[in-house]
Amino acid sequence: MVYTRKSPALTIIGLILLAHSYLVKNGQLEAVVKYLSLTRAVGEMTQLSLIFGGIALVVGLWHWFADHKEGDLDYYLGSVAGGIFILFVAMIVKWYFDPLVAQLSREIGPVIPGRRFIHDVFGLNYVVLGIVLGMVIVNVFKIPEWAQHGVRLSRLGLKTGVILLGTLYSFRELVHLGQLSVVMIGVFVLGSVWLVLLIGARRKIPNSMGGVLSAGVGVCGVSAAVAAAPVVQAKSEEIAYTIGTILVFGVICMFLFPVVGHLLGMGYVQFGAWAGTGILNSAQVAGAALAFQPNGIETLKVAEIFNITRVLFLPIIVLWLAVWYVKRETEAGATNLVQVDTGKVIIEKFPVFVLGFIAMFLLSSTGVFAPAQHYQGRYFDNTNVSGSRLLNDAELTTLRTESAKLQRDDQKAALGRLIDNKKVMSIADSDVLRGIVSARTLAGPANAAITKANGAVFHTAKMIAAFRDWLTWLFAFGLTGLGMQITIAAMRQAGGEPLVIGSAVGVAKAVLSLIVVVMLVRETI
Amino acid sequence: MADPNSQNIDLRTTENGFKYHRGSALSIFKSDRREDIVALICALAIALGVYLFIGN
Numbered sequence: 001m002v003y004t005r006k007s008p009a010l011t012i013i014g015l016i017l018l019a020h021s022y023l024v025k026n027g028q029l030e031a032v033v034k035y036l037s038l039t040r041a042v043g044e045m046t047q048l049s050l051i052f053g054g055i056a057l058v059v060g061l062w063h064w065f066a067d068h069k070e071g072d073l074d075y076y077l078g079s080v081a082g083g084i085f086i087l088f089v090a091m092i093v094k095w096y097f098d099p100l101v102a103q104l105s106r107e108i109g110p111v112i113p114g115r116r117f118i119h120d121v122f123g124l125n126y127v128v129l130g131i132v133l134g135m136v137i138v139n140v141f142k143i144p145e146w147a148q149h150g151v152r153l154s155r156l157g158l159k160t161g162v163i164l165l166g167t168l169y170s171f172r173e174l175v176h177l178g179q180l181s182v183v184m185i186g187v188f189v190l191g192s193v194w195l196v197l198l199i200g201a202r203r204k205i206p207n208s209m210g211g212v213l214s215a216g217v218g219v220c221g222v223s224a225a226v227a228a229a230p231v232v233q234a235k236s237e238e239i240a241y242t243i244g245t246i247l248v249f250g251v252i253c254m255f256l257f258p259v260v261g262h263l264l265g266m267g268y269v270q271f272g273a274w275a276g277t278g279i280l281n282s283a284q285v286a287g288a289a290l291a292f293q294p295n296g297i298e299t300l301k302v303a304e305i306f307n308i309t310r311v312l313f314l315p316i317i318v319l320w321l322a323v324w325y326v327k328r329e330t331e332a333g334a335t336n337l338v339q340v341d342t343g344k345v346i347i348e349k350f351p352v353f354v355l356g357f358i359a360m361f362l363l364s365s366t367g368v369f370a371p372a373q374h375y376q377g378r379y380f381d382n383t384n385v386s387g388s389r390l391l392n393d394a395e396l397t398t399l400r401t402e403s404a405k406l407q408r409d410d411q412k413a414a415l416g417r418l419i420d421n422k423k424v425m426s427i428a429d430s431d432v433l434r435g436i437v438s439a440r441t442l443a444g445p446a447n448a449a450i451t452k453a454n455g456a457v458f459h460t461a462k463m464i465a466a467f468r469d470w471l472t473w474l475f476a477f478g479l480t481g482l483g484m485q486i487t488i489a490a491m492r493q494a495g496g497e498p499l500v501i502g503s504a505v506g507v508a509k510a511v512l513s514l515i516v517v518v519m520l521v522r523e524t525i
Numbered sequence: 526m527a528d529p530n531s532q533n534i535d536l537r538t539t540e541n542g543f544k545y546h547r548g549s550a551l552s553i554f555k556s557d558r559r560e561d562i563v564a565l566i567c568a569l570a571i572a573l574g575v576y577l578f579i580g581n
């Protein structure tokens with residue numbers, strides 16, 4: 001089978017991107033840039049359009065004019081068209097559609113007290129809009145034939161993003177979130193799998209159907225269902241039913257979770273923990289987290305730790321299902337069963353991308369991308385504070401006067417060192433001083449001086465900032481492509497028992513995890 | 526399923542028959558393991574690029 005299509009489409013996209021880069025760079029789109037508040041994105045718009053426009057033009061010409069024969073070159077280079085198609089749609093959404101929706105929403109004015117606009121309330125940002133546009137394209141217009149093959153690259157983008165996410169965690173964050181996630185995920189994964197198997201047995205669905213559905217609903221969605229399928233000897237239609245159920249439920253959750261999170265006033269850690277536990281499919285966890293907080297990745301980081309923790313449960317669940325299936329079928333009198341090799345199952349099913357995430361975290365922990373003690377990409381360094389950023393005489397006088405209000409010895413000592421040195425002297429002092437500001441013990445000018453001093457000794461690591469940009473685009477790419485794979489036909493396949501059982505357990509998991517998160521998870525890392 | 530590592534499933538199987546003779550409807554790769562390894566290579570390439578071209 002030859003995958004590459006002889007079409008001018010990719011060449012045309014390449015020319016459009018190159019023209020876009022030229023127009024943005026030379027200010028011909030200045031009026032649009034100003035209206036949509038895109039000034040900060042101009043550099044990115046110029047560079048990305050130039051790079052990917054060039055790639056699209058070169059590969060596009062090859063697609064259009066070369067003679068294609070079946071083989072690896074045709075298979076892998078043929079997928080570039082679909083990949084660029086996803087990226088092109090993601091660029092339109094991120095640079096134009098999302099800012100336009102936000103602008104129109106602001107022009108309409110706040111819809112609820114507290115200056116919340118329509119796009120805030122419904123979480124209409126580039127993630128949600130990208131997925132929706134992807135779904136509209138596939139279900140209304142159909143994916144163009146020349147792009148269909150490469151649209152299957154979207155999950156690769158998501159996995160690459162998850163691995164790179166490892167660079168952004170500090171040891172302190174990972175230890176805290178890791179403990180929290182293992183307990184929560186352990187309870188909910190094992191509980192969900194058990195519940196699906198129990199209900200499945202009561203409703204007399206085939207063991208293979210129950211097994212594959214329990215993995216999909218309990219662990220991490222589509223990948224888990226596919227991984228568990230061989231050990232429970234699931235048929236293709238049973239896998240399709242499970243995937244349909246996960247997609248239906250996952251799509252609803254992806255749009256509903258952020259709205260509920262905002263309405264309940266959840267913080268980043270709380271929402272991340274809830275999404276990472278309650279949403280069935282890994283891809284949709286990232287979608288919900290970015291939809292909840294589109295202009296930062298704190299929520300995504302928390303959600304992905306929970307997601308990765310449950311992915312780590314996959315080999316255990318596959319093993320459990322293998323043993324369970326053999327036992328159930330033997331009881332039913334089956335004779336053609338394969339013996340379960342525990343070690344082989346664990347090795348075969350262990351998700352390598354999780355190892356990649358851990359490897360990237362360990363690499364980052366050596367300090368190669370940012371000082372090892374960085375926290376959320378910012379690190380402490382008070383050695384090169386410029387004169388203008390040191391506290392001035394007026395600020396020192398204010399702090400001396402206000403220091404009498406402090407009662408605690410550690411706070412007095414930290415403030416004393418700040419006054420003596422005109423700058424913050426350690427991370428411990430910084431923490432104590434931030435506590436003083438949070439408690440609002442001192443007057444406004446004194447708090448402003450402390451905030452200024454703290455700002456002067458914390459720096460953003462350039463490489464970490466670059467990783468954040470990469471992540472934004474990898475997830476935009478992956479999630480827009482995910483939208484293009486959510487077909488009405490696929491969701492229809494979920495009908496009947498699997499949808500009833502999967503939805504019942506999914507709702508229970510979402511509601512119970514919400515209660516646990518709201519009651520037990522604190523908004524601190 | 527003949528190959529235990531295969532993702533030989535297609536959501537549109539019942540409507541259109543199999544569309545791809547390699548990979549699945551969700552991925553161009555033969556197995557999750559292969560996709561993971563390619564993702565790892567991509568991530569390492571990006572990390573190396575960031576390290577070499579951005580620097581601290």
